[in-house]
Amino acid sequence: MVDNNTITVTSPLMPDFDEFVKELKQIWVSKWITNNGDFHKKLETALAEYLKVPYLSLFTNGTIPLLIALQVLKIKGEVITTPYSFVATTHSIWWNGCDPVFVDIDPATGNIDPQKIEAAITPRTTAIMPVHVYGIPCNIMAIKEIADRHGLKVIYDAAHAFGVELKGESILTAGNLSTISFHATKVYNTIEGGAIIMRDAEMKKEIDFLKNFGFADEVTIVGPGINGKLDEIRAAYGLLNLNHVNVAIETRHKIADAYRKALKPIEGITFFEDIPDVKHNYGYFPILVDRENYGISRDELYLKMRRQNILGRRYFYPLINTIGTYRHHPSAARENLPNAYQMSESILCLPIHQDMSDLDFQRVIDCIIK
Ligand SMILES: *Cc1c(COP(=O)(O)O)cnc(C)c1O
Numbered sequence: 001m002v003d004n005n006t007i008t009v010t011s012p013l014m015p016d017f018d019e020f021v022k023e024l025k026q027i028w029v030s031k032w033i034t035n036n037g038d039f040h041k042k043l044e045t046a047l048a049e050y051l052k053v054p055y056l057s058l059f060t061n062g063t064i065p066l067l068i069a070l071q072v073l074k075i076k077g078e079v080i081t082t083p084y085s086f087v088a089t090t091h092s093i094w095w096n097g098c099d100p101v102f103v104d105i106d107p108a109t110g111n112i113d114p115q116k117i118e119a120a121i122t123p124r125t126t127a128i129m130p131v132h133v134y135g136i137p138c139n140i141m142a143i144k145e146i147a148d149r150h151g152l153k154v155i156y157d158a159a160h161a162f163g164v165e166l167k168g169e170s171i172l173t174a175g176n177l178s179t180i181s182f183h184a185t186k187v188y189n190t191i192e193g194g195a196i197i198m199r200d201a202e203m204k205k206e207i208d209f210l211k212n213f214g215f216a217d218e219v220t221i222v223g224p225g226i227n228g229k230l231d232e233i234r235a236a237y238g239l240l241n242l243n244h245v246n247v248a249i250e251t252r253h254k255i256a257d258a259y260r261k262a263l264k265p266i267e268g269i270t271f272f273e274d275i276p277d278v279k280h281n282y283g284y285f286p287i288l289v290d291r292e293n294y295g296i297s298r299d300e301l302y303l304k305m306r307r308q309n310i311l312g313r314r315y316f317y318p319l320i321n322t323i324g325t326y327r328h329h330p331s332a333a334r335e336n337l338p339n340a341y342q343m344s345e346s347i348l349c350l351p352i353h354q355d356m357s358d359l360d361f362q363r364v365i366d367c368i369i370k
Pocket of ligand 1: 061062063064085086088089131157159161181183192193194248
């Protein structure tokens, strides 16, 4: 819980309470509380339609989909990925017994730099796992071209990319598979939740088995599956939340525009502009703090905001390559990742969400200006 005076970086999108209670009543009456119930089926259909994707499989969170995507494609050996992400991206590679290989990012987008991928490919490489950071699309054409040339699979961690479109088409259909998170902190949430997006029905079937321990029917277990199922209560919550997500994104859009207008004149503060042909979701509003020109460092600004009860977040800091066992890999060396370090040390995500008041917005701006 946070007090009324605190401005959080995000706020969960929540359905109308009374509407939710009505759905709960149905679940109580039916006593069907999990395992592919009516709400689960309805939410899969509704989300596939909303996101403009052919098939989608719901999950209990956004991390199991990463694990299963690597499993179902039988990824072994080395997986090329980005150090500039949430830890779940690399953790999923490790949990599959594979070695993550870090490639530097493009400073224009924060995403893996396709031009640096090829140099990281070895005979052990089997896949690339890029991330659409802040929902900014990766260079999917360049990545596809490299993957095709080297016979590699591509799994997008699209956790931030809810509703993001490129030239009117969902970016969630890029690569062999894409995964998404519906965690409370994301643009759209089912409290905890997630999905894998796939292009064919056969793949959906296989993934649906894997998320239910490998059960194809009562007696047939097709392989070593896991439990990744989403329950009926969160599916019902998710269905109701889908009614509000467009308005939430519109509100975020307005706040992003207002931030850009207010921050433009400030020396030493830069931000990402909207990309033509891209429908953004405004899940984050990251700024880059240039100490030389702004006067104080990112960390000093971050702490100054905290003292005024404004909770910005340093997404993504620290870099994934600096933690745990990952830091011992040769690709984790600082010299290999200069752009990732530069961004990680200057990034600050400002509060942006559907419940943000004009007053709160002004408090954030005042704190950055003064
Ligand atoms: C949120 C997130 C995840 C994990 O999602 P959960 O639903 O929290 O398990 C994975 N990757 C990225 C980039 C994320 O931001």
